[in-house]
Amino acid sequence: MSAIGSVPHAHVGRPVRPGRFPARGGRRIRRRVLAGLVAVAVVISGCGGVPAGRPAAEESPTGTGAAQPSFREPRQLVSANKVLKVRLVVEMRTVELAGQRLRALTYNGDYMPPTIRLSPGDRLDLALVNKLPEKTNLHTHGWHVSPQGNSDNIYLHIHPGETYRYSYRLPKDLAPGTYWYHSHAHPISEPQVFAGLSGAIVIDGLEKYLPAGLRHVTQRLLALKDFQARNGAIPTAGIDSNAPTTRTVNGLVDPAIAIRPGETQLWRLANIGADIAYKVQLQGTRFNVIAQDANPVSTVWSADTLVMPPGSRFDVLVQGPPAGRSLLRTLPYTTGPAGDDYPETTLATLLSTGRPMPQATLPTTFAPFDDLRADRVDRRRTITFSENSASTEFYIDNKLFAPDRIDVRARLNTTEEWTVRNLADEEHTFHIHVNDFQVMSVNGRTYNARSWQDTVQLPVHGEVVIRMRFRDFLGKYPFHCHILNHEDKGMMANIEVVP
Numbered sequence: 271m272s273a274i275g276s277v278p279h280a281h282v283g284r285p286v287r288p289g290r291f292p293a294r295g296g297r298r299i300r301r302r303v304l305a306g307l308v309a310v311a312v313v314i315s316g317c318g319g320v321p322a323g324r325p326a327a328e329e330s331p332t333g334t335g336a337a338q339p340s341f342r343e344p345r346q347l348v349s350a351n352k353v354l355k356v357r358l359v360v361e362m363r364t365v366e367l368a369g370q371r372l373r374a375l376t377y378n379g380d381y382m383p384p385t386i387r388l389s390p391g392d393r394l395d396l397a398l399v400n401k402l403p404e405k406t407n408l409h410t411h412g413w414h415v416s417p418q419g420n421s422d423n424i425y426l427h428i429h430p431g432e433t434y435r436y437s438y439r440l441p442k443d444l445a446p447g448t449y450w451y452h453s454h455a456h457p458i459s460e461p462q463v464f465a466g467l468s469g470a471i472v473i474d475g476l477e478k479y480l481p482a483g484l485r486h487v488t489q490r491l492l493a494l495k496d497f498q499a500r501n502g503a504i505p506t507a508g509i510d511s512n513a514p515t516t517r518t519v520n521g522l523v524d525p526a527i528a529i530r531p532g533e534t535q536l537w538r539l540a541n542i543g544a545d546i547a548y549k550v551q552l553q554g555t556r557f558n559v560i561a562q563d564a565n566p567v568s569t570v571w572s573a574d575t576l577v578m579p580p581g582s583r584f585d586v587l588v589q590g591p592p593a594g595r596s597l598l599r600t601l602p603y604t605t606g607p608a609g610d611d612y613p614e615t616t617l618a619t620l621l622s623t624g625r626p627m628p629q630a631t632l633p634t635t636f637a638p639f640d641d642l643r644a645d646r647v648d649r650r651r652t653i654t655f656s657e658n659s660a661s662t663e664f665y666i667d668n669k670l671f672a673p674d675r676i677d678v679r680a681r682l683n684t685t686e687e688w689t690v691r692n693l694a695d696e697e698h699t700f701h702i703h704v705n706d707f708q709v710m711s712v713n714g715r716t717y718n719a720r721s722w723q724d725t726v727q728l729p730v731h732g733e734v735v736i737r738m739r740f741r742d743f744l745g746k747y748p749f750h751c752h753i754l755n756h757e758d759k760g761m762m763a764n765i766e767v768v769p
């Protein structure tokens with residue numbers, strides 16, 4: 271489908287050892303120099319949680335010696351004294367994925383790069399070192415920060431050989447939860463993200479809304495990425511999002527995750543892939559959603575399945591089923607007649623084992639909610655998403671993306687309501703930078719939002735009404751389809767917030 275953008279397979283690095291997630295239980299501060307790739311990353315304990323990665327012996331699924339990997343998280347780079355300095359080197363390297371050695375695009379040599387972990391009010395100074403033969407850049411998906419200068423500015427091009435220093439100042443009231451970072455280089459975001467350029471961000475503080483007895487539960491990041499292999503590499507041209515693809519959790523195929531019967535864990539599910547959607551289900555238990563797209567919910571809601579379009583995240587509480595094995599799966603999902611069909615696939619195996627624990631009562635009310643239903647609407651707009659019949663060009667308001675054109679001008683300190691229409695025979699995933707939105711209705715039916723969100727699936731020939739408030743940041747930033755193949759082929763537009 272996508273033939274735009276390619277990276278020559280010239281630079282073959284040495285094999286990469288998957289990063290081992292450091293124990294987070296203690297209060298020690300460790301200083302690690304990661305093969306000279308991460309400058310100074312202070313890796314400290316987060317909030318007293320139980321180690322999220324455990325020795326293989328504990329989680330060996332069956333004792334059969336099968337190749338099932340133990341669950342493991344990427345290493346974490348954690349802020350100290352309100353600052354985190356990170357160096358991300360972007361380069362093509364050979365990585366080991368699902369037992370194959372493949373050339374991939376990596377941050378610091380890893381297909382599943384470090385998790386960046388901060389608290390509201392922190393500053394992130396991030397040096398992006400581009401060792402690719404093409405441009406790249408960085409987007410901090412979901413962050414409510416300035417889109418200008420060297421902050422979350424996706425109009426920057428970091429050229430081959432360049433090092434660029436981003437600096438992000440997080441608001442003191444930035445919502446806690448799971449975010450992510452990825453390349454936003456137009457029009458090659460699909461190949462760059464698909465080949466590996468995405469990682470997770472955690473903003474701490476979600477625990478404060480939990481009852482005291484649940485504030486120290488084991489936390490696990492489950493970052494969902496899929497890859498295909500062609501000629502010893504993840505393809506960076508001609509990517510077919512409908513082709514068979516290998517789904518990974520933190521870069522692992524079907525890892526074994528341990529839980530005790532009755533135990534409550536906090537899982538951070540994040541779809542950080544380029545194109546495909548997931549419909550996740552965990553056999554024997556339900557997902558109890560405490561944050562969506564890093565927006566803590568007003569009321570905890572539970573579901574058997576969660577649809578996760580590209581870019582979406584859910585922070586959920588799960589509780590260990592009776593002793594035994596159960597599967598975390600993605601169920602069959604179709605994005606429409608002109609879209610893709612994704613088959614059922616096992617993502618991970620949950621091993622409920624060990625001494626049973628009394629099952630905790632989960633909270634119902636959770637976090638404060640700034641409900642935009644109460645806002646006066648200053649401006650209403652209709653935005654249309656469409657595509658040509660061959661699905662080779664994708665449009666917003668009948669136009670292909672133009673980086674220098676302002677498509678929407680909004681005023682600071684206003685609330686707008688947008689009716690986002692999808693005229694196509696396939697779903698699209700609406701996403702906007704900087705300011706999250708509240709879904710008001712879907713296909714004319716009132717939607718009972720329990721939080722804001724930053725991604726929403728647009729139904730085939732349907733519409734979603736959203737509200738958002740422009741309060742803190744001036745400047746230009748995009749909204750687009752988060753199926754990156756569509757974004758690269760035109761489905762992106764610019765909003766500018768003016769005084």
Ligand SMILES: [Cu+2]
Pocket residue numbers: 697698699751752753756757761
């Ligand atoms: Cu789309």
